Amino acid sequence: MSGQTVSLVIAGNGGAGVVTAGSLLLEAAAKSGWYAYMTRSSGPQIRGGEAAVMIRLGTEPVSSHDDRFHFLVAIDWQNLNRFAAEIPLGPDSLLIGDPGEGEAPESIVRMGAQRVDLPMKALAKGVPGGRPNMIAFGAIAAMIGLTEDVVLEVLRDNLKRKGEDAIAASIAAFRAGVEAAATFPAVPRLAATKAGSSERWSITGNEATGMGALRGGVRFVAAYPITPATEVLEWLAPALPKVGGVLVQAEDELASINQIIGGSYGGVPSLTATSGPGLALMTESLGLAVAAEVPIVVVDVMRVGPSTGIATKSEQSDLNIAVYGLHGDAPHLVLAPTSVADCLFTTQWAVHLAEMLQTPAIVLTDQAMGQARAVISRSAAIAFMGQREKPAALEAGVQYKRYANTPSGVSPMAVPGMAGFTYTADGLEHNETGTPSSQASDHQAQLDKRLRKLTGYNYGDHWADISGDEDADTAIVTWGSSAGPAREALERLRSEGRAVKLVAVRLISPVQPEKFERALAGVSRILVVEQSHSGQFYRYLRAQYDLPRQVKALHQPGPLSVRPGAIVEQITQWS
Structure with missing residues (x-):
């Protein structure tokens, strides 16, 4: 990313307050002028079970996770092994856990992260009404550079309904966590910006x-x-x-x-x-x-x-x-x-x-x-709201044609109660008035009409998000949530001096062949990125668009998300 970021995980059992701690952290980040991205992972249980929140904070907008996390805070180790593949750590990462909760799962230990003890339950017992997740929250805040005044404001706002005792207990536990983290190894710290929470959602x-x-x-x-x-x-x-x-x-x-x-x-x-x-x-x-x-x-x-x-x-x-x-x-x-x-x-x-x-x-x-x-x-309010075409007044003796075969394919649509505009609406094929018909000519006309209104409409520039180098000979084509890691991969590649373009498709169907061709003008190689086992998007593009001769696919099934580094590696090896 163009700005500073720090990536972390908070994990524990379903009642440990993992999501609460993560949500408070994001609110404090917003008040500090930072951006954030938090996903959560849990088991299939209705209640209880294991839970984890994966968080990335940055001084610039973030829309995906990094290749690895800087640290993991485990309030307990309950079934954390189930998340191992979703929480990549490395030798430079920290594995922060409660020594009173036993040993970390072998699948986590094998990643080689440095082990750091944080006795969350013992520290929480020393605070009347204290909770381990607030100890963890305090340690995290101290590690990444959140200021106490911001955190206290967040705690008071969120706990005011629970009363002063709950607020005092959480603040005391938070401060105990801050103190405990004073000797922890360093992780990336973020500087507060001038922007405040009023400019963040x-x-x-x-x-x-x-x-x-x-x-x-x-x-x-x-x-x-x-x-x-x-x-x-x-x-x-x-x-x-x-x-x-x-x-x-x-x-x-x-x-x-x-x-x-x-x-x-x-x-x-x-x-x-x-x-x-x-x-x-x-x-x-x-x-x-x-x-x-x-x-x-x-x-x-x-x-x-x-x-x-x-x-x-x-x-x-x-x-x-x-x-x-x-x-x-x-x-x-x-x-x-x-x-x-x-x-x-x-x-x-x-x-x-x-x-x-x-x-x-x-x-x-x-x-x-x-x-x-x-x-x-904060999102700007875009003032457009779809308006259906409604029928004008009918001349005497003229029958309303609900499915009139218009040049655009869109026909005036009456609503029930409009005098003189009754018609049949069902799943049978029909003629222009809506009367069911088995005639080939009516079927052909209505098929053409329903297709024409979609393919003939001008969708403008909203069909895709296009970024990168205009003269690039390599393009990343993706869609949906895979666009986040693809954007970061694009930034990394361009920072290395590589000319790359990104096309993140928003309008999947109907296809936009002319716009797609213009977006890829000069491109000779395409990497298609998606999260599916069979490469559904890749095969859809091959079926619907004229693509350059050199096309590769980076696709994998869930629940593992595509990481920016994997995209960079594919492009680098290809080059």
């Missing part, structure tokens, strides 16, 4: 997705809770009534998508959020929305599959079902944010496009992005 990808939905005009949500998409619904549930909207918890995924089709048919922009197993159940109704030209948005926060897979881990393996999962020729929109912050814009844009084009839009985020919490610059 602490937000998750799922929260940003919910905010983007509201900004886009969504006022009805129906969904069934599912990991890791539930937080989208939890954020929207109290937010929707404030703008006159409604959220309904449906009995299952089939009910939720059919309810939003009904809500949208009634004229209200509608959305549901789910994960891979839920999307699989929704595909038949997605086809109905395509055929009936009803705009809806489906957010898929992807997780490891197939089937139930690993519910708490991330993977970019729903691409194929999102693009190809509908039976028949059923063109629709598929979009993917390129960062936690971009979840807001991409979801808002998806609502806009769905309403304008009267079609379903699938938004692909994933567990790593959706449940990641980031400290980002």
Whole structure:
């Protein structure tokens, strides 16, 4: 990264307060003018079990983890071995643990990190009401350069509902941790910047997705809770009534998508959020929305599959079902944010496009992005909200053609209750008035119409984030959460004097061949980066675009994320 960063892990059992300590750390980072990126990993248990938060703090925006962590603080060692592959350490790393909690797992010890003792439970017992996670918080703050005044402000803000005794106990435990860390080996420290918390947001990808939905005009949500998409619904549930909207918890995924089709048919922009197993159940109704030209948005926060897979881990393996999962020729929109912050814009844009084009839009985020919490610059309010084309008054004796074969492919859409504009809307093929038809000419005309409205629309520059050197002969092409490590790899390569370009695709479908060709003008080599076992994105690009002769793929399944160093290594070896 262009600025300073420090990377750390806090781990422990499900009741150790790991996530609480990480969240407090991010809030203090925001007040210090820093940026942050925090992901969490946990087992499949509903309650308890092991937990870890992986955090990277920086003086400049950060959107991915580094190749290794500078230190790990283990409040206890409970099942930490399950996270070993997700927590790369090295000889220069510190392994900080409680000597009263036994020995570190061999899988962690083998990485060669320097062992440092921090008796968190013993120190916590010396503080009335003290907790080990606050001891850990104090040690971390001292190590990385957080000032006490900032931390005390954060503690008081977060604990004021628990009363003065809880605040005093946490402050005392925090100070005990600071004192204990005085003799620890040095790790990177960050300097406070002039920017304060008023210029920073602490937000998750799922929260940003919910905010983007509201900004886009969504006022009805129906969904069934599912990991890791539930937080989208939890954020929207109290937010929707404030703008006159409604959220309904449906009995299952089939009910939720059919309810939003009904809500949208009634004229209200509608959305549901789910994960891979839920999307699989929704595909038949997605086809109905395509055929009936009803705009809806489906957010898929992807997780490891197939089937139930690993519910708490991330993977970019729903691409194929999102693009190809509908039976028949059923063109629709598929979009993917390129960062936690971009979840807001991409979801808002998806609502806009769905309403304008009267079609379903699938938004692909994933567990790593959706449940990641980031400290980002405050998002500017972008003033666009999709407006459906509505019919004008009919002349006497003229029948309303809901599916009129217009040059753009978009037909005026009436809502129930408009006098004279009744029509049939279902999954059967139909003619221009909506009357079911089995005629080849009607089928051909409606197929052409539904495709034309997507391929003929001008999506502008939002289709992808393009950065790097204009004259580069090597390009990294990626999508979704893999864009974060790809951006950092780009910076590293350019700092070494290599000319490289990055294309992070936001609009997956429909494809943009002319824009893609211009973005890769002069490029002779492409590295495609993604998190899937079979290289779904790589194969999709090969099928849909004209690519240079030299194309390589860097793809791996979840739950291990792609690291910037792996991308740099691939490009360097290729060169």
